Amino acid sequence: MDHRRGFSQTFEQAYISRDPTGDADVVLVRDGADPRHDNPNKPLSPDVCLTPRQLVHIRIYWLPLTGKADHPAATNASIRWCLLGNTPNQASMVEYTGSGLVVIDNTRNGAVVSVNKAWMKPCSHRGAMSDPLGPSMLDGSIHAVNDPAQVDALLMQMKLATSAAQEASTPAAGPAQMQLTASP
Numbered sequence: 788m789d790h791r792r793g794f795s796q797t798f799e800q801a802y803i804s805r806d807p808t809g810d811a812d813v814v815l816v817r818d819g820a821d822p823r824h825d826n827p828n829k830p831l832s833p834d835v836c837l838t839p840r841q842l843v844h845i846r847i848y849w850l851p852l853t854g855k856a857d858h859p860a861a862t863n864a865s866i867r868w869c870l871l872g873n874t875p876n877q878a879s880m881v882e883y884t885g886s887g888l889v890v891i892d893n894t895r896n897g898a899v900v901s902v903n904k905a906w907m908k909p910c911s912h913r914g915a916m917s918d919p920l921g922p923s924m925l926d927g928s929i930h931a932v933n934d935p936a937q938v939d940a941l942l943m944q945m946k947l948a949t950s951a952a953q954e955a956s957t958p959a960a961g962p963a964q965m966q967l968t969a970s971p
Contacts, residue, residue, distance in 0.1 A: 794920070798841070803891075803898050804935035809850070811891060813900050813931050814941040815843040819872070839870040839881075839916065842945045845900065847889050864889035866905055866925065871948050872916050879914025882949055883907045887925060900929040911949075 798815040805811045819840040847864045868883040887905020891898045905925040909918045 796841070798843070798929075800937075801900075801929045801931040802934040802937045802941070803900065803931035804933070804938035811847040811898075812938050812942065813843075813845040813847070813889075813898075813929060814938050814945075815841070815845075815929060815931075816941060817841040839872040841868065841870050842941060842948070843868045844942060844945055845889055845902065847891065847900075850891060851888065861888045862886045864902075864905070866902070866907065867945070867949075868907065869945055869948060870916065870919075872914070879912075879916035880948060881912045881916050881918050882910050883920070883923070884910045885925065894930075897930070897932040897934075900931055902927045902929070 796817065798817045800816040801813065803811055803813050817838075817840065819838050844867045845864050846866075849863045851861050851863060864887060866883075866885045866887065870881045872879045885905050885907035888903040889905075890901045890903065892901070902925055906922075907920075907925050908922045909920070912918060
């Protein structure tokens with residue numbers, strides 16, 4: 788927040804699941820390996836570094852009425868964003884949590900999910916990974932595919948990754964601002 792810098796992140800996968808009461812879960816995934824663009828006729832060059840795997844969970848508790856979405860009290864979702872890194876010697880993680888206003892527009896096979904002015908802060912970290920963002924504002928748009936089974940599987944992965952971190956949880960800090968973009 789203090790440095791007023793913007794960052795953007797894309798995600799390879801985004802899924803949504805809704806329960807009978809109207810609540811929704813949205814999960815985004817960015818795997819740690821970026822696609823390679825090597826010439827297939829030449830030998831492979833080694834990877835310089837692996838980027839962390841990222842899992843984002845957005846839990847939407849209610850939907851705002853049309854025209855009421857800009858009110859400061861219109862916070863309807865909790866957000867968890869985990870950056871997971873695995874080095875040969877130890878696993879590492881940084882976790883952010885926050886809340887904000889999330890709007891869902893239904894599509895034929897899922898939904899367009901818009902995150903508006905979500906406040907995020909680092910809540911824990913483990914291992915050698917450091918907090919790259921600090922307290923941040925999150926805005927973005929997500930095209931999520933309706934897949935409840937995939938949402939459940941990814942939430943279980945997130946739970947397993949964060950449960951070990953809570954044992955050795957330490958606060959992280961560092962200011963920045965970020966922007967979220969995702970595509971299925």
